[in-house]
Structures are given as structure tokens and as C-alpha cells.
Amino acid sequence: xxxxxxxxxxxxxxxxxxxxxxxxxxxxxxxxxxxxxxxxxxxxxxxxxxxxxxxxxxxxxxxxxxxxxxxxxxxxxxxxxxxxxxxxxxxxxxxxxxxxxxxxxxxxxxxxxxxxxxxxxxxxxxxxxxxxxxxxxxxxxxxxxxxxxxxxxxxxxxxxxxxxxxxxxxxxxxxxxxxxxxxxxxxxxxxxxxxxxxxxxxxxxxxxxxxxxxxxxxxxxxxxxxxxxxxxxxxxxxxxxxxxxxxxxxxxxxxxxxxxxxxxxxxxxxxxxxxxxxxxxxxxxxxxxxxxxxxxxxxxxxxxxxxxxxxxxxxxxxxxxxxxxxxxxxxxxxxxxxxxxxxxxxxxxxxxxxxxxxxxxxxxxxxxxxxxxxxxxxxxxxxxxxxxxxxxxxxxxxxxxxxxxxxxxxxxxxxxxxxxxxxxxxxxxxxxxxxxxxxxxxxxxxxxxxxxxxxxxxxxxxxxxxxxxxxxxxxxxxxxxxxxxxxxxxxx
Numbered sequence: 408x409x410x411x412x413x414x415x416x417x418x419x420x421x422x423x424x425x426x427x428x429x430x431x432x433x434x435x436x437x438x439x440x441x442x443x444x445x446x447x448x449x450x451x452x453x454x455x456x457x458x459x460x461x462x463x464x465x466x467x468x469x470x471x472x473x474x475x476x477x478x479x480x481x482x483x484x485x486x487x488x489x490x491x492x493x494x495x496x497x498x499x500x501x502x503x504x505x506x507x508x509x510x511x512x513x514x515x516x517x518x519x520x521x522x523x524x525x526x527x528x529x530x531x532x533x534x535x536x537x538x539x540x541x542x543x544x545x546x547x548x549x550x551x552x553x554x555x556x557x558x559x560x561x562x563x564x565x566x567x568x569x570x571x572x573x574x575x576x577x578x579x580x581x582x583x584x585x586x587x588x589x590x591x592x593x594x595x596x597x598x599x600x601x602x603x604x605x606x607x608x609x610x611x612x613x614x615x616x617x618x619x620x621x622x623x624x625x626x627x628x629x630x631x632x633x634x635x636x637x638x639x640x641x642x643x644x645x646x647x648x649x650x651x652x653x654x655x656x657x658x659x660x661x662x663x664x665x666x667x668x669x670x671x672x673x674x675x676x677x678x679x680x681x682x683x684x685x686x687x688x689x690x691x692x693x694x695x696x697x698x699x700x701x702x703x704x705x706x707x708x709x710x711x712x713x714x715x716x717x718x719x720x721x722x723x724x725x726x727x728x729x730x731x732x733x734x735x736x737x738x739x740x741x742x743x744x745x746x747x748x749x750x751x752x753x754x755x756x757x758x759x760x761x762x763x764x765x766x767x768x769x770x771x772x773x774x775x776x777x778x779x780x781x782x783x784x785x786x787x788x789x790x791x792x793x794x795x796x797x798x799x800x801x802x803x804x805x806x807x808x809x810x811x812x813x814x815x816x817x818x819x820x821x822x823x824x825x826x827x828x829x830x831x832x833x834x835x836x837x838x839x840x841x842x843x844x845x846x847x848x849x850x851x852x853x854x855x856x857x858x859x860x861x862x863x864x865x866x867x868x869x870x871x872x873x874x875x876x877x878x879x880x881x882x883x884x885x886x887x888x889x890x891x892x893x894x895x896x897x898x899x
Contacts, residue, residue: 439710440703447478447681448792450503450550456846458798459562462866464805465839467566469748471741471799473618473769474555475776476591477548478793480539481675485701486667487660488687491678495539497546504546505553511597518593520605525612530586532593544587547682551794552591556598558846559798569600569765574607577762581611581618582770591794592770599766616772619736625894627885628732635725642719643712652708659699660689673709676701681793721786724884730778731881735890737769738782742877745801749838749870752803780844782881784854788844800841802867839867855880 459467484490494501499509515532534544569577580596582588589610596603615623643649650664656672657664679686686706691698720726748763750756769775776791842850850856855876856868879888887893 437714439707439714442714443677443680443706443710445789446677446792448551448794449681450505450547450554454554454558454846456558456562457848458559458800458843458846459566460848461800461802461841465867466803466805467563467568467800468752468803468838469745469763469765469801470559470563470568471744471764471767471769472559472595473737473771473776473779473797474552474591474595475771475773475791475793475795476544476585476587477551477594478545478681479548479587480541480543480545481678482542483671483674484541485660485670485672485675485687486662487689488675488701490538491675491682491684493539493545493678493682495534495536495543495545497533497535497549501546503550505550507553507557507598507601508546508550510601511549511553511594514597514602515593517605522609523612524610525614526584527582527589527610527612530584530589532590534586534590542585542587544590545682548587548591548793549594552594553598555794555796556595556600558598559595560599560601573765574762575609577765578603578608579611579764579767580608580770581613581768583613583616583772583775585772588770588772592768595770596768613769613771616774617733617737617778618740618769618771618775619733620740622736622739622890625732625890627894627896628729631725631729631732635720635723635729638719638723638725639716642716646712646715648708649712652705656701656705658697659701661697672701673706673713676706676709680706717790726778727781728885730781731884732890732893733778734782735877735881737775737779738877738881739890741767741799742874745799745840745870746874748801749803783842784857785844785849785852787852788849792845795845796843798841798843800843801870802839802841804837804839804865804867836865836869838870839865840870840873841867 458470461467480493480495481491497508497512498504499512505511512533518532534546534549536543539545578600580592582592592610596608613620617623619625653664653668657667660667676686678684686701686703688700689698744764744767748765751758751763773791776795776797779797780788780791840850840856841848842853850868851859853868853876855872859868859872882888882890882893885893887896
């Protein structure tokens, strides 16, 4: 997948060998090259975003966003080849650019006025090397997230999501301790809130790529990940065409095949593809290599194997078990936030000083977003491309619908997993959620709302469905009733 290797003892994400695990597709023979171009997410086309859409008169109360960082330089170098020549300084005159890029650069220079948790203050707020360093965010990555922020700004403008005098509590930003996630988060935030007031912003540090906070200890999660990696290894070594391709590439470069595989060449080749650069070449006779260039056909073979691996991964189901345990802490925090906002809007409640978390942004990695999609049951979702975004929206139905008969509301609450008539508590019949992935509404593809009748009295998914899923139902796949139960139960 191409993210950084976790240090020993750090919570791990997926295996590092799969750079672009890929979407569920009905096409029995998907084109691996076109899939890879989709992963690049080059910011050269207009994009349709369905965030902020709802039935008439519904009120938007809260938005929770998780992103994958934007385009980055490779994390691995292919031995004996020249590294791709990419400039990681920012210049509004260089393509791809963005109308806000110049003012964004200026605004980041004032970042010392913000509050940075932990070690985040020591990270650069902008990519700044004329020859990119390993894993560094590129200008393309910055532009991708300026565009994401601008899209969300346009989507939520008419809803007046944030007051002009928003408080520190109302905007929550968190990132892992990598410069590419911090910079991606800042780019999206600037696109969403141009020239935001630094004095009101605190940027929080998540030490784990799983955003699991104080709930990272889970032995069963680690076991499922190990089993999933073994499954992946067995499938890979059984692929004779893949092994032959690695041998051919190694012969060209004059390397042992094992050394080439360890360098994860697809990570670097993807960078060449996304930036329109020729694949690496070596001179004939150099260090016993036959010489020549690595080819698009060889890239396609590795990519094809990844596509087949994704099909097998879904069939076996180990990854889904891992994903449920990996993402529950983040989903639980999201559910608690949405419930707090919902309760704050209950009749007769006085708003708290500073308000609730109206907008939260979590800047993360592919190993964060991919298990989130799997845990939500979004098996058909494309694997997180550069600058992918997952959005949770909380909506309140208009007062006209709140006068429905008590029996109707209780029936709805029962279907939502909410006991009794709890609409007055803020998470009953008048609160709803939407889930969007890269601007597409995927709410009714999620496990918790797939069976909801969207043509019923309420065309959105009840918040109670989501709360019940996160607190109990998502553990059904593990034959458990809670996170603690699933993590520490002895099997066998």
C-alpha cells in the first residue's frame, strides 16, 4: 500500500506490500492501468460532490471528515535506478495549481499562532524540498486537498454550518505525526475556511495510524492482521506470472528478485505513472544487469495480482474482522460526537458554552481509511486514492415531521435499534446520518442502513441505526457483543 513502516510496538495497519488494493467490481477483467490512474486522482477535472444534499428543510448539524493525505513522493527507492525528479516546493506558477495556493502559502507562514499538540509543532507546515524527500507531500497533494476543502465549502455554504465566530471546540482537527498528513489537513481546512483564525485552532496529534486513542490495545486485532498477511503471502507466491515478472525486472536491473520485491517497486512506479514520468531505465551491462527499462506491462502484472488479491480478501473475510476491531475506537468517538450534538438540539436544552464539535477533520493514511470502509460494509467502494475523503453528516428533520404519531416514531426507533421513544433525548426519530465517500452518497450501502426503507416516512438513515451498529451490531461478524469482548476473548 505504500505507507510508512510502523515502528516496533506501534499499532499496525494493513500489509505494506499492497500499494493500491482495489475496488469490488462487476467487471471480471478490470483494466489495471485505468484503475491505477484513478488512484492517482490527478486534479485536472471538475468533480461532482453530493455533500450537503438533503430533503427540503432538513437542518445540517455536524460534519465529521476523515481524509487520506494527498499525492506523495515514494516511500521506497528501486535499487540502481534514478529517483523520480519531482520538485516538492510550492509554486502557484507550476501545474497543477489552485487559485488559493498563493494565499495558502502565506497563511501557513503564520502557523506559529496556532496550538500544536505534542510533536506536531516541529513538523514543517508546507512541503519544502526542491528534490522531494521520501514520503513528502507534493504540490499535487496540496492542490488535491485545497480542492477538497473548496468542494466542502461550496457544499455547506447555504447550511451555515459554522458561525462566523466559531469556537475552538466547534472545529476539531487531528492528524498523525507525519508531515504529509499534517500538511494535507491544513490544505483542506484552508480550502474550507479560507484565512481561518489561527488563535482559535488547536491541531491534535494521533500517535496511531488507526486513530484509536486510548483504546489501541486489542490482541485479537493483531491476530487477524497476521492471518490476513499470511493469506496475502500465500496467494502472491502461488502466482507464477507475478514471480516471472519480478524475475524479469530483477534481471534488467541486475538485482536478486528478493531484493527487488523488498523494495516494493510498485510504490515508485506509481509515482512515475501519476506524474507522467518514464519508467526507470539502467544501462546495459551495469552491475551484471541486462539493461533496459521497466515497462508498463510489468506494472500491469503486479497491479492485476493486487486486483485478484482484493477479490480473495473479501471471499476469505479475515480482513473484515481486522477492520471492525481496527476502526471501532474511531467510529465510537464519531458516534459519541454525533450523539452529543443531537442531544444539544433536543427541545428545552440550553446550548453549552463554546458549542459541540460541529466540524471535525481527521487527516490519515490509506491504512486508516481502507479498514474504515470495510468495517462500514462498503465492499464495493474504491480503495482510498490519494486525497480520498469519508464524510459523516448529521441532519435534523424539520418540525413538520416531528408531529408524526407516537406509534410511528416508536416503530421507527425500534427499527433503528433505539429503545422506546427517545426522540426527545436527541437521538431518536428526528436525527439522521449520511455517509459519503469521495462525494458519493453511500449511506444505503453501509451495513447499518442497507435494509432501511428509504422510501418510508423518512428518506434518510436514522442516527439510531448508526449508534446501535457502532456500539453492538458491528461485532456480530466476530460473534461478540462489545469491543472488549471481541479483543480479549480466547478462541479455540
